[in-house]
Amino acid sequence: MLKPFFADLHMHTCLSPCAEIDMNPREIVSASLAKGLDIIAITDHNSAENVEATKRAAKGTGLEVLAGMEISSSEEVHVLALFESPETARVLQEMVQENLPSGENDERLYGHQIVVNEFNEVMGFNKRLLIAATNLGVHIIVDRIRSLGGISIASHVDKEAFSILSQLGFIPDDLTFDAIEMSPRVRRSEAETAFKELKRFPWVSFSDAHYVSDIGRRVTTFILREATLSEMKRALSRSDGRNLFWD
Amino acid sequence: MNIRDVVGPLSLKVKTTKGDLEHTITGCYISDLLSDVMANAKEGEVWITLQTHPNIVAVAALKNLSGIIITNKRTPEEETMRKAEDERIVIAVSPLSTFEAGGILYKMLQC
Numbered sequence: 001m002l003k004p005f006f007a008d009l010h011m012h013t014c015l016s017p018c019a020e021i022d023m024n025p026r027e028i029v030s031a032s033l034a035k036g037l038d039i040i041a042i043t044d045h046n047s048a049e050n051v052e053a054t055k056r057a058a059k060g061t062g063l064e065v066l067a068g069m070e071i072s073s074s075e076e077v078h079v080l081a082l083f084e085s086p087e088t089a090r091v092l093q094e095m096v097q098e099n100l101p102s103g104e105n106d107e108r109l110y111g112h113q114i115v116v117n118e119f120n121e122v123m124g125f126n127k128r129l130l131i132a133a134t135n136l137g138v139h140i141i142v143d144r145i146r147s148l149g150g151i152s153i154a155s156h157v158d159k160e161a162f163s164i165l166s167q168l169g170f171i172p173d174d175l176t177f178d179a180i181e182m183s184p185r186v187r188r189s190e191a192e193t194a195f196k197e198l199k200r201f202p203w204v205s206f207s208d209a210h211y212v213s214d215i216g217r218r219v220t221t222f223i224l225r226e227a228t229l230s231e232m233k234r235a236l237s238r239s240d241g242r243n244l245f246w247d
Numbered sequence: 248m249n250i251r252d253v254v255g256p257l258s259l260k261v262k263t264t265k266g267d268l269e270h271t272i273t274g275c276y277i278s279d280l281l282s283d284v285m286a287n288a289k290e291g292e293v294w295i296t297l298q299t300h301p302n303i304v305a306v307a308a309l310k311n312l313s314g315i316i317i318t319n320k321r322t323p324e325e326e327t328m329r330k331a332e333d334e335r336i337v338i339a340v341s342p343l344s345t346f347e348a349g350g351i352l353y354k355m356l357q358c
Contacts, residue, residue, distance in 0.1 A: 168302040169281030
């Protein structure tokens with residue numbers, strides 16, 4: 001039976017230097033449940049190291065946690081990658097981190113990059129410059145996500161920084177994102193007017209939470225049989241009654 | 248002043264063969280945000296950028312720019328080169344930083 005699933009598939013944990021320290025697995029799970037979410041994705045900058053801890057923290061609660069990452073391309077375009085399994089996300093993470101500039105994160109300038117377990121215990125610090133851009137072009141990133149069976153989404157296309165439109169002016173025809181994301185700053189009606197030329201893509205909108213209080217501030221409703229990535233792919237192509245919407 | 252005149256001063260290597268090197272340079276615009284270039288660059292200006300993506304050709308053609316200078320030893324992508332030849336847009340690369348290239352061009356354009 002098809003039913004609605006409330007999804008917030010773009011949020012950062014304490015591993016992203018720009019996110020607050022309280023964005024840890026237990027807080028994220030309890031805030032997501034309090035907001036009535038069914039599916040979330042953990043999408044830290046250029047890393048998926050807190051995905052499994054959040055997945056374990058959600059065990060038994062009914063909350064589905066997808067493995068994700070927000071990758072910075074060489075053009076400084078942000079791309080969301082979503083996967084069913086943390087193992088696949090780790091494969092992509094390896095490629096992403098091999099292509100980050102050398103140098104260490106300066107915690108005073110950018111913030112902490114904390115790897116935690118499902119009990120919120122600090123397991124270590126990622127020392128890489130996760131906030132930096134990789135030297136991977138956006139086409140290579142989108143192709144790789146597809147070949148690994150994931151979903152690629154152009155992040156916050158309405159923003160004036162780090163979006164495909166700000167960096168590259170327009171989306172080239174041969175760049176086949178599975179969806180584009182509108183940030184919570186833009187209303188559906190405004191987006192309909194401002195981004196007419198992007199109607200060829202499915203649109204989603206998520207919180208891009210960096211603070212616990214942001215979680216669920218924007219939600220996309222998926223009509224699915226169950227909370228799986230393959231069902232979500234069918235919703236993106238609006239096949240077999242699967243669908244999605246936000247407002 | 249045209250692209251040919253700035254090849255020496257900016258240590259340019261012209262990568263395209265079909266663009267017009269005699270195209271008059273009326274000014275210069277410097278930006279790595281293509282949305283900004285689409286909004287603010289003016290016809291005839293030469294564009295200095297770090298971006299190497301094929302979209303730079305479409306933007307330069309759209310705005311009738313006199314050419315694209317890619318700085319800091321970056322190399323245009325293959326697809327970018329193919330599109331530039333199709334559109335007859337000049338692409339040149341410079342080992343200089345954007346600051347140095349812009350500074351030299353600024354001086355030359357003052358005379």
